[in-house]
């Protein structure tokens with residue numbers, strides 16, 4: 645098997661999770677994070693410590709980072725960071741984005757898609773905190789999809805700085821508007837839109853609920869194939885409760901897909 649050499653952008657909750665699972669616990673025998681990038685001045689002192697701890701090189705310059713023999717860059721930072729680097733990365737390397745809300749900027753998304761075609765490199769968008777993308781993609785080939793609705797329910801303090809003591813609907817509208825208002829909580833709405841019927845037609849409801857401790861996503865799809873609904877009740881990440889714990893695991897599963905010679909699911 646050819647080893648998969650990963651370059652990482654982002655060293656918060658998800659980035660450190662991947663460093664632990666891949667480089668320390670060696671959960672993916674064929675993968676290694678060999679390089680990390682953070683160009684910001686404030687990262688200067690922290691990077692060498694991480695390099696030592698996780699046995700990888702660190703870079704403060706995107707060009708030298710991309711000159712290494714990385715096979716794929718995995719972004720786990722923010723939507724703005726994804727947009728800052730994606731177009732440069734895709735010219736030279738494959739790219740896995742978890743801040744999928746970047747795709748809500750249609751000019752950026754068009755450029756990225758064209759650049760990927762021109763360079764022959766691929767963009768991977770993991771399922772993140774939801775499931776059901778497999779059935780939704782299949783449904784499009786079964787006579788079309790009429791509606792996709794996502795209801796996200798999270799503990800109030802993950803969604804708002806306000807004190808919320810009773811269940812409150814914070815947002816109802818399109819996925820396109822949801823990600824503008826909730827950039828750290830609606831990436832799932834964008835991946836669902838990309839798999840299904842687009843960001844304008846995908847309906848989203850976001851509920852702050854002080855009575856729940858989990859991040860709950862309920863997806864309802866109706867089409868010529870029939871109907872499906874799926875609900876996932878995610879435990880929050882201990883290091884960032886806004887982000888469901890399964891999100892990091894979904895990046896690992898997406899990387900495992902690259903290793904496997906048998907492809908399971910759509």
Ligand SMILES: NC(=O)C1=CN([C@@H]2O[C@H](COP(=O)(O)OP(=O)(O)OC[C@H]3O[C@@H](n4cnc5c(N)ncnc54)[C@H](OP(=O)(O)O)[C@@H]3O)[C@@H](O)[C@H]2O)C=CC1
Nearest residue numbers: 654655656657658720721722742743772773828831884887
């Ligand atoms: N697709 C999906 O289903 C999901 C996507 N997400 C998204 O995944 C991303 C990561 O989540 P998570 O790890 O929990 O978030 P964290 O806030 O814990 O970590 C983000 C990290 O990115 C770093 N960062 C910010 N700007 C830059 C930059 N310019 N260069 C390098 N690093 C930078 C931050 O550093 P610092 O703090 O020092 O600024 C921080 O360490 C977020 O965009 C989140 O919204 C989350 C959940 C589900």
Ligand SMILES: O=C([O-])CC(=O)C(=O)O
Nearest residue numbers: 773828829830831832888
């Ligand atoms: O982790 C989650 O439950 C979903 C999330 O924050 C996002 O999609 O941005």
